[in-house]
Amino acid sequence: MKAEAWIFGMTTAFFVLVSPAYWFITGDWTGTTALVMTTLLAAMVTLYLGFHAAKMDPRPEDRKSGEIADGAGELGFFPPYSWWPLWCGATLGICVYGIALGAWWLFIIGGGVGILALGGWIFEYYRGEHAH
CATH class of the missing domain: 1.10.287 (Helix Hairpins)
Structure with a gap:
């Protein structure tokens, strides 16, 4: 390094x-x-x-x-494809759009869905096809 x-x-x-x-x-x-x-x-x-x-x-x-x-061997874990960053980005877009419109109810909905999307991204490798 x-x-x-x-x-x-x-x-x-x-x-x-x-x-x-x-x-x-x-x-x-x-x-x-x-x-x-x-x-x-x-x-x-x-x-x-x-x-x-x-x-x-x-x-x-x-x-x-x-x-x-000398550098041969395993280099580390590289995650496979994931849809969770898309949903996290979409909920961030909803939150920003809600702030821009002054619609706080839309911001709150986006924040709630964003918490679910972020939780799905964090715990992606604890369940399903790629579980460790």
């Missing part, structure tokens, strides 16, 4: 330089705020990856003497 930390570190440095330059050139508050938040987000990811890279053993791709065969 050291390579990823370096990539995000370079991205953070880029945004640190670009954010004030954008402000001095344009004077635009909106774009400057977005660039500053992007800088902070990149810095957060850099710190996370750097912290964990220091605590874990180097992966085969992090070692200079690493071979392709």
Whole structure:
């Protein structure tokens, strides 16, 4: 993960330089705020990856003497298809639409259905075809 930390570190440095330059050139508050938040987000990811890279053993791709065969084996669990993100997104759309219309009853219905959809997404692998 050291390579990823370096990539995000370079991205953070880029945004640190670009954010004030954008402000001095344009004077635009909106774009400057977005660039500053992007800088902070990149810095957060850099710190996370750097912290964990220091605590874990180097992966085969992090070692200079690493071979392709060193990385063979199981890479982890990759979930199959799921319909639950669609329903979670749809209920979020209903909630936002209810707020935009000022129809709080629609927001409450969307929130209730959203709780069911989120619960289905969380407990998806505890029942049914893909149960563990």
